[in-house]
Amino acid sequence: xxxxxxxxxxxxxxxxxxxxxxxxxxLAAALLDGLFEHPAGHLLVGCGSRELRGKKMSTQQPAGDxxxxxxxxxxxxxxxxxxxxxxxxxxxIGGIAIFLGTARDRSKGKDVDSITFEHYEGMAQKKLREIxxxxxxxxxxxxxxxxxxxxEIGIGENIVLIVVGAEHRAEAFRACTWAIDELKQITxxxxxxxxxxxxxxxxEHP
Amino acid sequence: MVTVQLFGMTKSLAGNQYSLALAMVxxxxxxxxxxxxxxxxxxxxxxxxxxxxxxxxxxxxxHEETEIRDGDxxxxxxxxxxxxxxxx
Numbered sequence: 001x002x003x004x005x006x007x008x009x010x011x012x013x014x015x016x017x018x019x020x021x022x023x024x025x026x027l028a029a030a031l032l033d034g035l036f037e038h039p040a041g042h043l044l045v046g047c048g049s050r051e052l053r054g055k056k057m058s059t060q061q062p063a064g065d066x067x068x069x070x071x072x073x074x075x076x077x078x079x080x081x082x083x084x085x086x087x088x089x090x091x092x093i094g095g096i097a098i099f100l101g102t103a104r105d106r107s108k109g110k111d112v113d114s115i116t117f118e119h120y121e122g123m124a125q126k127k128l129r130e131i132x133x134x135x136x137x138x139x140x141x142x143x144x145x146x147x148x149x150x151x152e153i154g155i156g157e158n159i160v161l162i163v164v165g166a167e168h169r170a171e172a173f174r175a176c177t178w179a180i181d182e183l184k185q186i187t188x189x190x191x192x193x194x195x196x197x198x199x200x201x202x203x204e205h206p
Numbered sequence: 207m208v209t210v211q212l213f214g215m216t217k218s219l220a221g222n223q224y225s226l227a228l229a230m231v232x233x234x235x236x237x238x239x240x241x242x243x244x245x246x247x248x249x250x251x252x253x254x255x256x257x258x259x260x261x262x263x264x265x266x267x268x269h270e271e272t273e274i275r276d277g278d279x280x281x282x283x284x285x286x287x288x289x290x291x292x293x294x
Contacts, residue, residue: 120213120281123265184288188262190214191287201215203258203285 069144070128072119072189074151076158082145086165089143095169097176101160103153107202113194117150117159120188124148127187131179139175141166146179148189208239208274211281216259219249230274236261237270239280250282259284 068085071077079100087093103115128146135144145163153159162179166172191202210226220226228242239261244251253259260283261268267283274280 117287118213120211120262120265120283122279123262123281126265184286187286187288188213188281188283189287190284192214201218201284202287203215 066125066129066132069146070125070132071147072121072124072128073147073149076149077147077161079158079161082147082161082163086143086145086163089165092167093142093165094167095165095172097164097166097169097172099160099162099176099180100158101180103155103157103159105155107193107195110195110197112155113196114152114154115159116152116192116194117148118190118192119148119150123188128183131182131186134182135164135175135179139164139166139178140168140171141175144175144179146183148183148187150189152194208278208280210239211279213281214284216250216253216282216284219253220247232276233273235270236263236268236272236274239274240270253284254282 079098083096083098086096103112105112128148132144132146135141141164143165145161147161149157149159160180160183162176162183164172164176164179166175193200193202208228208230210228212220212223212225217224226243226247228239228246230239230242240251240254243254250259254261261272262279262281262283263272263274264279265281
């Protein structure tokens with residue numbers, strides 16, 4: 001069985017290793033983005049259906065939302081910044097579930113020195129956007145961010161992050177589990193493990 | 207002529223090429239492409255027959271009857287890194 005090192009961190013709003021100044025600036029950016037991205041949503045003041053209306057619009061959201069909440073990137077990401085980006089979407093969010101996948105030093109009983117991820121540019125982003133849209137449509141959640149890194153990733157480093165914000169935890173957990181499972185099934189991303197014995201494309205999945 | 211993008215192990219199987227230029231005419235189908243691969247790159251062809259490698263056309267998984275037209279984006283997709291839901 002292929003086991004990728006991972007930390008399942010639930011509603012992890014504490015335990016940051018990042019500097020607070022960075023967190024504050026990301027939060028400010030998220031709030032500013034919120035002001036500019038969803039004018040229709042912000043017109044619905046004091047109305048319980050605000051988030052629901054936002055959800056119905058999810059499949060027609062401007063490209064800007066996809067670019068913020070769905071990213072395939074070489075550089076590392078800040079878990080705190082991404083949590084705050086999701087949290088900044090709505091004051092109705094009462095639970096945030098996250099999945100963070102990290103690079104493990106063992107695979108099928110063999111040592112791994114580092115991992116290189118390759119992706120199909122364009123299709124990978126398209127599949128992640130589909131996952132976000134389906135999650136917003138099929139679960140009672142308010143926002144979901146999906147990030148995946150590519151390039152060479154050292155042991156212990158971040159690989160993939162799912163952040164789900166919902167009113168209540170149960171749907172946040174459900175959507176988070178579904179999103180990472182779906183990502184692994186349909187997203188064209190490949191893993192090359194660098195081991196003491198050489199390089200191996202991970203291709204078998206029992 | 208169609209350019210087929212290669213990813214993961216299919217690059218190694220094609221002699222470390224990032225893409226293949228295959229002689230196809232407008233409107234031929236994925237099964238015709240697989241025939242060309244069987245002839246030129248039998249190891250890749252075999253993996254397609256075993257459904258370990260998928261063919262995509264315009265960033266969607268194709269089947270053997272899918273038409274390939276001029277300008278279409280064609281790629282060979284080996285098994286994704288995530289695999290099964292038990293992967294992580």
